[in-house]
Amino acid sequence: MDQILGSAAGGTVETDVVIVGAGPVGLFAVFELGLLDVKCALIDILDKPGGQCAELYPEKPIYDIPGYPIITGQGLVDKLVEQIAPFKPTYHLGQMVEALAREPDGRFRLATDAGLTFLCKVVVIAAGGGSFQPKRPPVPGIEDYEGKSVHYAVRRIEDFRDHDVLIVGGGDSALDWTLNLQPVARSLTLLHRRDEFRAAPDSVRKMRELVEAGKIRLAFGQVSALKGESGEVTHAVVKEKDGASVEHPATRVLPFFGLTMKLGPVANWGINLDENLIGVDTATFQTSEPGIFAVGDINTYPGKLKLILCGFHEAALMAQAAVHIVAPEKKVVFQYTTSSSSLQKKLGVI
Numbered sequence: 001m002d003q004i005l006g007s008a009a010g011g012t013v014e015t016d017v018v019i020v021g022a023g024p025v026g027l028f029a030v031f032e033l034g035l036l037d038v039k040c041a042l043i044d045i046l047d048k049p050g051g052q053c054a055e056l057y058p059e060k061p062i063y064d065i066p067g068y069p070i071i072t073g074q075g076l077v078d079k080l081v082e083q084i085a086p087f088k089p090t091y092h093l094g095q096m097v098e099a100l101a102r103e104p105d106g107r108f109r110l111a112t113d114a115g116l117t118f119l120c121k122v123v124v125i126a127a128g129g130g131s132f133q134p135k136r137p138p139v140p141g142i143e144d145y146e147g148k149s150v151h152y153a154v155r156r157i158e159d160f161r162d163h164d165v166l167i168v169g170g171g172d173s174a175l176d177w178t179l180n181l182q183p184v185a186r187s188l189t190l191l192h193r194r195d196e197f198r199a200a201p202d203s204v205r206k207m208r209e210l211v212e213a214g215k216i217r218l219a220f221g222q223v224s225a226l227k228g229e230s231g232e233v234t235h236a237v238v239k240e241k242d243g244a245s246v247e248h249p250a251t252r253v254l255p256f257f258g259l260t261m262k263l264g265p266v267a268n269w270g271i272n273l274d275e276n277l278i279g280v281d282t283a284t285f286q287t288s289e290p291g292i293f294a295v296g297d298i299n300t301y302p303g304k305l306k307l308i309l310c311g312f313h314e315a316a317l318m319a320q321a322a323v324h325i326v327a328p329e330k331k332v333v334f335q336y337t338t339s340s341s342s343l344q345k346k347l348g349v350i
């Protein structure tokens, strides 16, 4: 996968278009804009591109993508990433766009929760059903520790070096991070409700080898309380299956209880919403704010269908309108990729 990764923290990125959401529709928007020489940055709260296809049903077959009688969710994402690679979009993953405002010069400024700022001429909201947000475990007072010693994602492995790490969960994220953090952690405990894991069998096998080698602890039960001060956890109280309460040293806690979809910060950006969806003009897919477009599951209009192929169509029309804002002087001539040598050069096929 030929990706250009954006920096994870700090700094300002200047580009033509920022696409909020790297789901299938956000990815294809890069292609349609790229054909018109428009440069894009993609931002997604997930740590990988693909939105619902990659996060919710990577292995399920999709049967209604034109030209593919059958393709899995992840298979489609992989093809889209390959298809847009010639346009070298920058991927800024694992971060949520929190703020969007217009600058005095007419450009837009976006800020992410990882401290990155973007300046651009056009914003394309491809935020799907909203942002995937981690499910919070039912532990009293856990909010007091969030962001300091309780984390729902690993941004930097170094932040876990020499800590007593407690990972809670039995899926792929819990097992992957158990394997990846074990070499840097002072101690690592994996806690799950029962001795059955939903994660990839190979990860489960490697985890069990580490347990047998005495390199990590495997415990069964649920966190009932966290102990600590000023946001810094020191111990987790675990209620074990037999009802006994046991304290585990834990200076970093990583609960992986899955993700829910919430509209998130999009609601605060001053764009007219219709029952948590963004109304658009179907000739251009522009929102109530000039220069801000919305494509894919996040938008609404008469006859809207939440289908990937509809999002692809929306991306094509959006690009034809957005290019006039990015490059008002540019004369846009409609061309086919089959017959235009200039488009083929951009795609790197000739």
Ligand SMILES: Cc1cc2nc3c(=O)[nH]c(=O)nc-3n(C[C@H](O)[C@H](O)[C@H](O)COP(=O)(O)OP(=O)(O)OC[C@H]3O[C@@H](n4cnc5c(N)ncnc54)[C@H](O)[C@@H]3O)c2cc1C
Pocket: 020, 021, 022, 023, 024, 025, 026, 027, 043, 044, 045, 046, 050, 051, 052, 053, 056, 057, 061, 062, 063, 064, 095, 096, 097, 098, 126, 127, 128, 129, 130, 131, 132, 263, 264, 265, 266, 295, 296, 297, 298, 306, 307, 308, 309, 311
């Ligand atoms: C189980 C299942 C099966 C499906 N099967 C089919 C099918 O067979 N055919 C079909 O056409 N469709 C199917 N769909 C629907 C299809 O997946 C959606 O229509 C499609 O994913 C919409 O793409 P999108 O890019 O608009 O949004 P999404 O895929 O939802 O991606 C949006 C992305 O935006 C990100 N995001 C949101 N807010 C922010 C923010 N503030 N900052 C940063 N990132 C943000 C999210 O993290 C997410 O990754 C199915 C859906 C499900 C759940």
